[in-house]
Amino acid sequence: MPSPDDGSLEDGLHQDGRRLTPQRKRVLELFERRGSGCHLSAEEVHQQLVDLKLKVSLATVYRTLRLLADMGFLQELELSEGGRRFELADDDHRDHHHVVCIRCGRTEEFESDSVLAAGAEAAQTFNFKLIESSLNVRAICADCQN
Ligand SMILES: [Zn+2]
Numbered sequence: 609m610p611s612p613d614d615g616s617l618e619d620g621l622h623q624d625g626r627r628l629t630p631q632r633k634r635v636l637e638l639f640e641r642r643g644s645g646c647h648l649s650a651e652e653v654h655q656q657l658v659d660l661k662l663k664v665s666l667a668t669v670y671r672t673l674r675l676l677a678d679m680g681f682l683q684e685l686e687l688s689e690g691g692r693r694f695e696l697a698d699d700d701h702r703d704h705h706h707v708v709c710i711r712c713g714r715t716e717e718f719e720s721d722s723v724l725a726a727g728a729e730a731a732q733t734f735n736f737k738l739i740e741s742s743l744n745v746r747a748i749c750a751d752c753q754n
């Protein structure tokens with residue numbers, strides 16, 4: 609299978625000192641193909657790999673996703689009832705927030721300067737060094753309200 613040009617990825621991994629196995633790469637490619645703003649659960653990633661005729665267990669997919677998140681390639685969203693979802697970690701796409709349907713897990717993004725400002729202010733009040741401010745809104749989507 610031909611692999612896309614991923615020179616920058618390889619450079620990053622080299623610095624990190626860890627290897628991206630073909631399977632990890634395959635998982636990352638699923639996210640890259642769909643671009644930023646796509647939020648997938650482990651089950652959805654697993655289903656897509658199965659559709660590609662790859663034999664991989666859900667437990668392995670979980671481990672792979674956690675590892676890719678640790679390595680900084682993916683960002684993990686913890687959404688109580690919606691479970692965990694993962695999205696590409698993208699510097700241009702970092703300061704956004706999520707509204708999540710607690711029934712079906714549908715996830716939409718929004719931006720809000722006031723959330724960012726509130727986070728910055730809170731960190732300053734307590735003399736913390738700010739890393740990020742993100743808001744997850746739990747809701748029920750239009751389809752699930754019926
Ligand atoms: Zn997002």
Ligand SMILES: [Zn+2]
Pocket residue numbers: 709710711712713714748749750751752
């Ligand atoms: Zn829903």
